[in-house]
Amino acid sequence: MDMQDTVARLKQGIATMADEVKLQDLILWSLQELRAQYRQSSDLFPPDLIADLQRAARLAEAIHEFRDAVDDASDARTRDEAMDVARQLESLRARLWPPMLARRLDKELRELAERAAPLPEAHTLKRGAIQRRIVVELESAAPPCTRCGKRVVLRETADGAFWGCSTFPRCFSSRPLKRDEWSSLESAH
Numbered sequence: 001m002d003m004q005d006t007v008a009r010l011k012q013g014i015a016t017m018a019d020e021v022k023l024q025d026l027i028l029w030s031l032q033e034l035r036a037q038y039r040q041s042s043d044l045f046p047p048d049l050i051a052d053l054q055r056a057a058r059l060a061e062a063i064h065e066f067r068d069a070v071d072d073a074s075d076a077r078t079r080d081e082a083m084d085v086a087r088q089l090e091s092l093r094a095r096l097w098p099p100m101l102a103r104r105l106d107k108e109l110r111e112l113a114e115r116a117a118p119l120p121e122a123h124t125l126k127r128g129a130i131q132r133r134i135v136v137e138l139e140s141a142a143p144p145c146t147r148c149g150k151r152v153v154l155r156e157t158a159d160g161a162f163w164g165c166s167t168f169p170r171c172f173s174s175r176p177l178k179r180d181e182w183s184s185l186e187s188a189h
């Protein structure tokens with residue numbers, strides 16, 4: 001296929017495709033084709049086209065991370081895990097810049113919220129008495145949710161802990177622990 005056609009098809013796909021799996025395939029295939037053409041005649045590739053292609057390559061990486069998070073979403077067994085996935089999804093928002101993918105991300109977050117509602121809370125369940133007391137102290141000292149003003153709770157997953165709004169899945173707001181909060185938590189181990 002001619003280089004201009006490959007580029008046109010890639011740009012059209014990014015602008016219109018709502019299926020992230022197919023779009024990821026299209027980007028990877030197009031970049032492979034274009035790399036081969038670049039090796040033959042690099043003078044056909046102006047700097048702004050190269051910048052667009054690098055942006056497409058970063059988009060394919062973001063889609064890859066999005067798909068991993070979607071897999072994690074279906075495995076979530078507690079609200080803490082579900083909220084951790086919601087954080088990952090939100091953190092990808094800026095990198096999933098095509099409008100169709102932004103809609104896809106919103107849909108995934110809505111479905112995650114529906115699935116999370118009946119799940120059990122998990123924070124502090126695995127902790128001993130001393131740790132639970134420290135968590136209660138930290139939670140009562142933590143500033144409220146910056147988005148809705150309700151209290152925050154310590155949410156824990158296998159990978160760590162973070163402050164999440166107690167009203168999740170109604171509110172998705174979260175923030176990382178501060179250094180001194182981490183050290184209090186660690187001191188109880």
Ligand SMILES: [Zn+2]
Pocket residue numbers: 145146147148149150165166167171172173
């Ligand atoms: Zn909130």
